[in-house]
Amino acid sequence: GAVVSQHPSRVICKSGTSVKIECRSLDFQATTMFWYRQFPKKSLMLMATSNEGSKATYEQGVEKDKFLINHASLTLSTLTVTSAHPEDSSFYICSASLGQGVYGYTFGSGTRLTVV
Amino acid sequence: RKEVEQDPGPFNVPEGATVAFNCTYSNSASQSFFWYRQDCRKEPKLLMSVYSSGNEDGRFTAQLNRASQYISLLIRDSKLSDSATYLCVALGNEKLTFGTGTRLTIIP
Numbered sequence: 532g533a534v535v536s537q538h539p540s541r542v543i544c545k546s547g548t549s550v551k552i553e554c555r556s557l558d559f560q561a562t563t564m565f566w567y568r569q570f571p572k573k574s575l576m577l578m579a580t581s582n583e584g585s586k587a588t589y590e591q592g593v594e595k596d597k598f599l600i601n602h603a604s605l606t607l608s609t610l611t612v613t614s615a616h617p618e619d620s621s622f623y624i625c626s627a628s629l630g631q632g633v634y635g636y637t638f639g640s641g642t643r644l645t646v647v
Numbered sequence: 648r649k650e651v652e653q654d655p656g657p658f659n660v661p662e663g664a665t666v667a668f669n670c671t672y673s674n675s676a677s678q679s680f681f682w683y684r685q686d687c688r689k690e691p692k693l694l695m696s697v698y699s700s701g702n703e704d705g706r707f708t709a710q711l712n713r714a715s716q717y718i719s720l721l722i723r724d725s726k727l728s729d730s731a732t733y734l735c736v737a738l739g740n741e742k743l744t745f746g747t748g749t750r751l752t753i754i755p
Contacts, residue, residue, distance in 0.1 A: 565743075572655070574734070574747040575691065624690055628741065636743060638690040 533559045535627050537639025544615055544646055552610045552642045554625035560605035561627035565636075566598075569622040581608050615646040650674050651746035653735050658751045664725055668749045670718040670735030677737040677744070680711055682720050685732045685748065694720075694733070725753050 534557040544550050554564060562583050567575040579600050581587040587600035597619075599611040608627075612619050625639040653670045660666045672680070683691040695702055697709040697718050708721040718735055730753045735746035 563741075567745075572747075572750075574651075575743075575745040577742060577744070580742070622688070626743075636693075638692070641688075641690050643688065 533557075533627070533629055533637045535561070535625060535637050535639040537625050537642060539642055540640060541643045542645070544644070546616055546646055547614055549611055549613045550615055550644060552612075552623055552625075552644075554608050554610075554627070554639045556606045556627050559627075559629060561608070561629075562605065563628040564602060564608040565626040565628070566600060566608075566610050567624045567626065569624065569641075575624060578610075612644065615644070617646045620644055620646045649747070650744045651735050651737050653746040653749050655747055656750040658749060659754055660725055660751065661754050662725060662727060665721065665723045666725055666751060667722075668720045668733055668735075668751075670720075670746055672716050672718065672735075672737050672744075674737065674739060674744075675716065677739040679738040680718050681736045681738070682707075682709055682718075683734040683736050683745070685734055687732075691734055691745070722751075727753050727755060729753050 536555045564581045566578045569575045577590050578593045579587045579589045581600045581602040583602045583605050589595045602608040622643050624641040651672050680697040682694040684694045685691040695704050695709050697711045699711045702709045706723045710719045732748040732750050734748045737744045
């Protein structure tokens with residue numbers, strides 16, 4: 532089946548630094564990828580939808596300059612958390628769409644970001 | 648009001664018992680509905696789809712009532728391995744909207 536590889540799985544960084552999270556589709560081309568964040572005991576919240584070769588579409592309330600998304604190829608999308616602060620600490624998960632309804636949504640294994 | 652609402656639990660249920668989860672959604676334009684399972688610190692994984700006619704997969708039964716915008720999941724003969732968070736999910740405009748999840752713990 533379709534696999535999305537996400538890394539790093541865990542990262543600790545200092546306040547003010549930037550962190551890049553990568554998601555790669557291993558055996559298929561992902562035209563569309565989604566980025567979510569999840570706080571403890573909370574739901575996954577969609578942050579943005581990224582389409583290969585075009586600008587990402589951000590959900591209301593998500594700062595596009597804070598969370599930079601690049602989807603330069605059909606197999607790679609990246610999320611960069613810029614000038615990270617402790618409140619950015621969260622679980623970030625990517626998902627790729629195969630365009631087959633829900634059966635085409637495959638998730639990365641997630642990245643746990645801790646900003647100290 | 649949240650688009651997808653669930654009772655957060657936790658549900659602590661003895662092994663072998665039957666447990667039922669409920670979910671309501673507010674966007675009547677949502678096209679499809681699903682239950683996902685999420686283990687601690689892991690990504691969510693699709694458990695099953697939900698249809699108006701009902702959907703059964705082994706010990707799991709899911710049901711959708713579009714008129715009342717209500718979704719359910721029934722787990723029979725619960726196993727220790729069923730312990731997880733169960734997420735109710737709505738699909739609309741190619742976007743998945745997740746409920747907050749219901750935490751289930753099966754007690755030996």
